[in-house]
Amino acid sequence: MESLDLRVLGDVLAWRGLGHAVTLVTVIETWGSAPRPPGALLAVRDDGVVSGSVSGGCVEDDLITRTRAGFNRVAAGEPALARPALIVYGASKEEAARFGLPCGGTMRLVQEPVLETLWVAQLLARTADHQLVARRLTLATGVVQLSCAGRGQHTSFDGSILTTIFGPKWRLLLIGAGQLSQAVAQMALMLDFEVLVCDPREEYALTMAAGVPASQRVAGMPDDAVRTLVPDAHTAIVALTHDPKLDDMALIEALQSQAFYVGALGSRRNQDARRQRLAKHFDLSAPELARLHGPVGLSLGAKTPAEIAVSIMAEIIQIKNSVSGGALIAKNTGVAAGAAMI
Structure with a gap:
């Protein structure tokens, strides 16, 4: 996990502390030539401010648009996104071309609302202490669990649980x-x-x-x-x-x-x-x-x-x-x- 993604989580913690709603997007799988690796993070604030990147600019505009639309629906009285959701870009050549994904690449992402931040604070504290940490997100419930990770462990997704690895800064x-x-x-x-x-x-x-x-x-x-x-x-x-x-x-x-x-x-x-x-x-x-x-x-x-x-x-x-x-x-x-x- 790159330090860039730790900075994204730092922004998430700060934004939630200021009362903003925040959505976190994680790359879970890529096919073809994808600009960002599995585990890469993007955070979108309710006013459209972003931190991080999941595609080097290819799909960020669309993610911001759909995320802000969701925040606007909540403001209008509709229910908020309560659980993580899967998003796929570049499933067809036409869509890959539309979003500018190189070489027809495909990306699968998880979009999740950040409803509580205790895990964020704990993860940042543990990585600052030079610990290697695994974050397990259960898509059906949105529950996050932290545990010690091992060297060589990588981002994985089994269809129901997304595990991402956060390491200390180089x-x-x-x-x-x-x-x-x-x-x-x-x-x-x-x-x-x-x-x-x-x-x-x-x-x-x-x-x-x-x-x-x-x-x-x-x-x-x-x-x-x-x-x-x-x-x-x-x-x-x-x-x-x-x-x-x-x-x-x-x-x-x-x-x-x-x-x-x-x-x-x-x-x-x-x-x-x-x-x-x-x-x-x-x-x-x-x-x-x-x-x-x-x-x-x-x-x-x-x-x-x-x-x-x-x-x-x-x-x-x-x-x-x-x-x-x-x-x-x-x-x-x-x-x-x-x-x-x-």
């Missing part, structure tokens, strides 16, 4: 607050990561705080910062100080954690020396050392801090989305994306 911990870290932090924020920065060098930390105020400083030494964070499968850690005394401290802890990505700046030669050092003096195992992405980033021929930041975030996104392919063969060229920083 986090990026940067070790070092230099110029490159500032560029990486800015791009990560645009990609909706929560950005945390650890640098015991006060002058660097202050510069980062001024240059990227949306980042959060983690106090202490790098190894303490990693332990305090308790990295999970929604966490990436990148060491960018180019100082082994700082980077290696973080990597020792990070490579033994649940972080989905661990990377370090430096040339292939320096990375080989780093792996030997970590194995010899800190007893890291071969599987743990194999988790290290170093040279960090995809090999794009990057030279400037901004270009190197692109290569780093591109690799993080690739691993995050579990995409495999030819792009990674560039690792064998022997030139790191960050080699220009040496």
Whole structure:
């Protein structure tokens, strides 16, 4: 579940608190080329204000129109929608063309009135605490139940119960607050990561705080910062100080954690020396050392801090989305994306 959808639920909670009626729409299934994945959310307020997206703009106007029409019927004295309802778009080529669904794609959605918000508040609190949560909606009754979810669990619908998975926000911990870290932090924020920065060098930390105020400083030494964070499968850690005394401290802890990505700046030669050092003096195992992405980033021929930041975030996104392919063969060229920083 993307952070965008958590923000939709945050808007739902705020709107209901202001007294607005709200309808929530969830993508449950897609066929063909659909712009948004199962589980994607759209909230429509009684005055037509929306949050989120279920199709990238293809069917939103129609959903807003039909939802507002429903609110108007209620205002005129007709009964309100009491239970969730199924909606299908693109069942025919003509309808797909009408709504602009690419390649004749088809979408099946659930539209539900948000009548109570306790589950919304609880879900947001649990994901903020970095828990993975399953939401079960029974269509016949509109009852919502929350439970712990497992890694790899996905949105599912059996015809009567819709289960959607909500995960914590993706986090990026940067070790070092230099110029490159500032560029990486800015791009990560645009990609909706929560950005945390650890640098015991006060002058660097202050510069980062001024240059990227949306980042959060983690106090202490790098190894303490990693332990305090308790990295999970929604966490990436990148060491960018180019100082082994700082980077290696973080990597020792990070490579033994649940972080989905661990990377370090430096040339292939320096990375080989780093792996030997970590194995010899800190007893890291071969599987743990194999988790290290170093040279960090995809090999794009990057030279400037901004270009190197692109290569780093591109690799993080690739691993995050579990995409495999030819792009990674560039690792064998022997030139790191960050080699220009040496």
